[in-house]
Amino acid sequence: AGFGSQVCTTVYEAARDEVGRFLGVRPDDTVVFTRNTTDAVNLLAHCVAHAVGPSARVVVLDLEHHANLLPWSALRRTVVATRPTAQETLDALAAALCAEPTALLAVTGASNVTGERLPLARLADLAHEAGARLFVDAAQLAPHRPIDLAGLGIDYLALSGHKLYAPFGAGALLGRRDWLDVAPPYLAGGGAVREVTLTSVDWADAPARHEAGTPNLPGVAALAAACRALAALPVGALAAHDEELKGRLVRGLADLPGVRVLSLWPDAGPDPAPAAGAPVTDSGPVGVVTFTLTGHHPDAAAYLAAERGISLRAGRFCAHPLLHRLGAPAGALRASVGVGSTAADVDELLDALRSYLTRGPGWRYLPGPGGWVPTPDDRLLPDWAAAVPTAPTPAASPCDT
Missing domain, CATH: 3.40.640.10 (Type I PLP-dependent aspartate aminotransferase-like (Major domain))
Incomplete structure (x- = not known):
């Protein structure tokens, strides 16, 4: 009432x-x-x-x-x-x-x-x-x-x-x-x-x-x-933005050594631009790119986050059977573009990966309860999260990098 x-x-x-x-x-x-x-x-x-x-x-x-x-x-x-x-x-x-x-x-x-x-x-x-x-x-x-x-x-x-x-x-x-x-x-x-x-x-x-x-x-x-x-976005703008940035990322990854972009079908190409008044097609891939780094350590996502401020998803993405089918049972890295992503963001990711593949990480990383983390980890929680307990720094292990 x-x-x-x-x-x-x-x-x-x-x-x-x-x-x-x-x-x-x-x-x-x-x-x-x-x-x-x-x-x-x-x-x-x-x-x-x-x-x-x-x-x-x-x-x-x-x-x-x-x-x-x-x-x-x-x-x-x-x-x-x-x-x-x-x-x-x-x-x-x-x-x-x-x-x-x-x-x-x-x-x-x-x-x-x-x-x-x-x-x-x-x-x-x-x-x-x-x-x-x-x-x-x-x-x-x-x-x-x-x-x-x-x-x-x-x-x-x-x-x-x-x-x-x-x-x-x-x-x-x-x-x-x-x-x-x-x-x-x-x-x-x-x-x-x-x-x-x-x-x-x-x-x-x-x-x-x-x-x-x-x-x-x-x-x-x-x-x-x-x-x-x-x-409220203009008709077709979201798909055009998505395909432009995805294409830029895939082309850039092709130039990096040891990078393999995962895909299912050779005939799942980008959506063609619809003619005026024609319905939007519904078969082209969206702005999600998953890839592996052959012969490299699984701390890559931690490096991207800690040293370059870039967040990628790492792991098997709650799709274990598919990762096995794609020949990546141990997991991969996934980048997703969105409405706020820019060409500069894509280029920054490519530059960070190029640096990682040629020079390696600048910090030391160890596996922890929540994944790979830099050690020592001097990143501070924001004030509003100060009451949240932090995980202890993991002990050294044979797979240190």
């Missing part, structure tokens, strides 16, 4: 509309706010199990992030091996979908390792022709390309706010409401009900059915603000 509460409700529901518009939902779709993409995929798996049945067949590729691989194991999951080309991979998916009745085709919108992607409109057609629905893990795609659920024929989509420059802790599951309305609540609690007695419960419809408890209002509002900011 309080005005402040009414303001909060207005902001929360307006955010739902904003996120839905940003992703092109259909009028009868629903938007459920979650913690992140992983939470959203698990919610959908829960709903599929109840709406279709625990024996529902779900087809996935072996290139998926763990968030789009593990939740389906509670159902009847069929994993299709990635083929040498994108077209052969599409053909393999089509064959798998037609092999036996399938409830869902679950794919990544863009690989979180290589940035490569399959055409979503074609995947939707394949799924629908086989009587299945299409789910897209858009965590890596949404920051790099516009998405139109209705136009592409996507049935369900999940994303994380932090990939869109919002804070951690807010994500969304969007799509058709029938499966979400049939399944019992993902979490049982306040806000998910119409009426409760000591012997019965009348659950609300989605999205409230799956949003029990106090919502993350600041996170949801920030997610909507990020969607609004990205939607």
Whole structure:
């Protein structure tokens, strides 16, 4: 009843509309706010199990992030091996979908390792022709390309706010409401009900059915603000910026000794520039570049962060089967370009890597509980984090560098 509460409700529901518009939902779709993409995929798996049945067949590729691989194991999951080309991979998916009745085709919108992607409109057609629905893990795609659920024929989509420059802790599951309305609540609690007695419960419809408890209002509002900011960019500007910087980085890496850029398909080239009034294509790789440094120490990411102020992701990126397939089971380095990245940023990374490969790091590094760190590490925590305990300096080991 309080005005402040009414303001909060207005902001929360307006955010739902904003996120839905940003992703092109259909009028009868629903938007459920979650913690992140992983939470959203698990919610959908829960709903599929109840709406279709625990024996529902779900087809996935072996290139998926763990968030789009593990939740389906509670159902009847069929994993299709990635083929040498994108077209052969599409053909393999089509064959798998037609092999036996399938409830869902679950794919990544863009690989979180290589940035490569399959055409979503074609995947939707394949799924629908086989009587299945299409789910897209858009965590890596949404920051790099516009998405139109209705136009592409996507049935369900999940994303994380932090990939869109919002804070951690807010994500969304969007799509058709029938499966979400049939399944019992993902979490049982306040806000998910119409009426409760000591012997019965009348659950609300989605999205409230799956949003029990106090919502993350600041996170949801920030997610909507990020969607609004990205939607305000000129048409085609995001993709053009993305492809220009990715190309600059890949060309620069090709000139460095011992660097191997990881990729899946030779036929997953950049999106062609659309003609006036033509739809945006949906098959070119996004601005994610993962590479290995042959014969070099795994402290490279720590060197880039500590000595050059450059943050790259290092490891296996929650995609262990794919890293094995790409011949990098021990891990790799991943650089991601974004709306704030510049050509100077790319050149700085290339210069830092060139220095590392030719002269090595300037500091000494040791493995610690959270990864490789310089020793001694004289970097100071900011005042606001001063109360956070720091990890002890690791002891020397035979793999010192």
